[in-house]
Amino acid sequence: MxxxxxxxxxxxxxxxxxxxxxxxxxxxxxxxxxxxxxxxxxxxxxxxxxxxxxxxxxxxxxxxxxxxxxxxxxxxxxxxxxxxxxxxxxxxxxxxxxxxxxxxxxxxxxxxxxxxxxxxxxxxxxxxxxxxxxxxxxxxxxxxxxxxxxxxxxxxxxxxxxxxxxxxxxxxxxxxxxxxxxxxxxxxxxxxxxxxxxxxxxxxxxxxxxxxxxxxxGAMPAGAPNLIAAPAYLGGVRTKRMSGSSQTHVVLGFPVPTQCDPDMPAAVMAATVFGEGMSSPLLDRVRERLGLVYYAGCSADVSDLAGQFVIEASTTPEHLDALFTEVTTLLQAQAVSIDPVHLERARNQLAVRSVRARERSQRRLEGAAQDLFVFGRVRPSGEWMERIASIDADEVRLQFERMLAAPVSAAITGKVPAGTKERCQHRLASLQSPSA
Missing domain, CATH: 3.30.830.10 (Metalloenzyme, LuxS/M16 peptidase-like)
Structure with missing residues (x-):
């Protein structure tokens, strides 16, 4: 038996x-x-x-x-x-x-x-x-x-x-x-x-x-789940000059809901709205229209302990200040209103991403295993898509509003000009003071 x-x-x-x-x-x-x-x-x-x-x-x-x-x-x-x-x-x-x-x-x-x-x-x-x-x-x-x-x-x-x-x-x-x-x-x-x-x-x-x-x-010791306490979110700016690098690399972001929070899908939607694809506000502005970067992107990195809204970009030192100015302006604009065209684009991008993940055996296995670790069950495929379909513009806008009220985190590496940390801190401080 x-x-x-x-x-x-x-x-x-x-x-x-x-x-x-x-x-x-x-x-x-x-x-x-x-x-x-x-x-x-x-x-x-x-x-x-x-x-x-x-x-x-x-x-x-x-x-x-x-x-x-x-x-x-x-x-x-x-x-x-x-x-x-x-x-x-x-x-x-x-x-x-x-x-x-x-x-x-x-x-x-x-x-x-x-x-x-x-x-x-x-x-x-x-x-x-x-x-x-x-x-x-x-x-x-x-x-x-x-x-x-x-x-x-x-x-x-x-x-x-x-x-x-x-x-x-x-x-x-x-x-x-x-x-x-x-x-x-x-x-x-x-x-x-x-x-x-x-x-x-x-x-x-x-x-x-x-x-x-x-x-x-079957004979493996049962043990107990490997659980740890969630971290406090701190915020701040870190920089590191790296010899041999001709570019400046930027990663910045904010706290978002964890994987277990009902608001987590709206945070994923917010990241997709902001910076997934060449037509997104981030890429269209800083790459297509202004040529400030070759590469930039945005994602929501969420786990059962914490969530991060992450913007990453690689630029040249002379474009760094302009990049921060444009990114902060774009973020503030999203906290005011969400373009319905971009909301629909993001919804469809997430749908395609979900379908493609289900078509890749290894990716589907890992997603299901993560569900078991976090939720104790494998969520049915329709559950995620139903939640994504239900998210409206105001839910996404509210995610940006909450993020901009939280401490920002940023890291800048590569070719980092003198005074970069101070200028970055000053510019990012304006996110909590939209009128600045």
Whole structure:
């Protein structure tokens, strides 16, 4: 007799089984495919790390493929590639994920192979020293990237010393120091049943996938959900000059509702209205009409802990002041009224984005897994679209009004002229004083 509980979300192709130890088995049946994606999501990332351990989730993800109790690194690679499968993994602020994609008939084997990697990795000392050098190269590449640096400084401006502001790549001194025992201890604490989702997408049998997952993951310790307190939003301006850069990179934004807030969809709509696509107010003004930038964009980055309305742009130093002037003017205009044409454009852009995400197996799996972590259920596809369809212009306008009443956060990197921070602070202060 199996020891899992079955649940049926609203979408008929989506199935969730919960094992006795809390591991959830998510299956999305797509009979029109011949391939299958199998992923294991673990609810642990840089936001779950102490300052001393910042970067350890990412190191664990790298090292998980370097040897288990029964397979060395070479055998792990060969086992996947003999089946024609693609192996991959990634680490984010809120989760770590391991993936295999190949023929649907091999999905049960993929569950076993990923289970071996997630549950039985041994982090061999010799492999750790080699991989440490690889990760340090990745760290240096990230440090040299002016826009990536701007985003890290932006997070610090938003959340200060809270773990949510920590970079996924971590700190260099930590990467250089992490020991095998630290990696093993971190996995033992964080990789527990309450924080694991085994996810499968393709032409597969949900009951068979649940049974296979139970055989592999059923003995995993149950543990408790990896939860942390939400940060306070701070605001402020950060700058960093970077030699060798001829451009100035800007990231600025405001707090918006979290993923769990009913107003969150209106914040996403606001970002889409403001800066998605060449016809949006942001791109049309600063790129098409004034030529101040080659690249600019706007997005709403929301999680269960916090939300950010983010504007990013790359310009030249002589255009920086003009860029800030135009962006602040555009933001103030949105807080007064929303053009119905742009509202309809944004609504359709979000609809297409949602449809395309559902058509991409890996993207759909990740979205469903995030739903399970945050809401405890997989939201039906129509729920998001119904909410987007219901948002009116005044809801979006109100989002801009609330944002402009909150502290602004900004980061400027690359070629940063003298006095930039002070001029930026002065210009952004006018957002709270529209008459200035």
């Amino acid at each position: 199996t020891a899992f509980r079955s649940e049926r979300p609203s979408d008929p192709d989506t199935h969730v089984h919960t094992l006795a130890n809390g591991v959830r088995v998510l299956t999305i049946v797509q009979p029109h495919l011949e391939s299958a994606c199998v992923s294991v999501y673990v609810r642990t990332g840089s936001r779950h790390e102490s300052a001393r351990l910042n970067g350890i989730s990412h190191v664990v993800e790298h090292m998980a493929f370097k040897g288990t109790r029964t397979r060395d690194c070479q055998q792990i690679n060969l086992d996947a590639e003999q089946l024609g499968a693609e192996a991959n993994a990634h680490t984010d602020k809120d989760h770590t994920a391991y993936h295999l994609r190949g023929l649907a008939q091999h999905a049960p084997q993929f569950i076993r192979m990923l289970g071996d990697i997630v549950l039985e990795s041994q982090f061999p000392e010799s492999e750790l020293e080699r991989e440490r050098q690889v990760i340090l190269q990745e760290y240096l590449e990230d440090e040299d990237d002016a826009l990536s640096t701007a985003f890290k400084l932006f997070d610090e401006a938003c959340y200060g010393r809270h773990a949510l502001a920590q970079p996924v790549i971590g700190k260099r001194r930590n990467i250089e120091r992490f020991s095998r025992d630290e990696l093993m201890g971190y996995v033992q604490r964080q990789y527990t049943g309450a924080n694991v989702i085994v996810a499968v997408c393709g032409p597969v049998d949900p009951q068979a996938m649940a049974a296979q997952a139970e055989a592999v993951f």
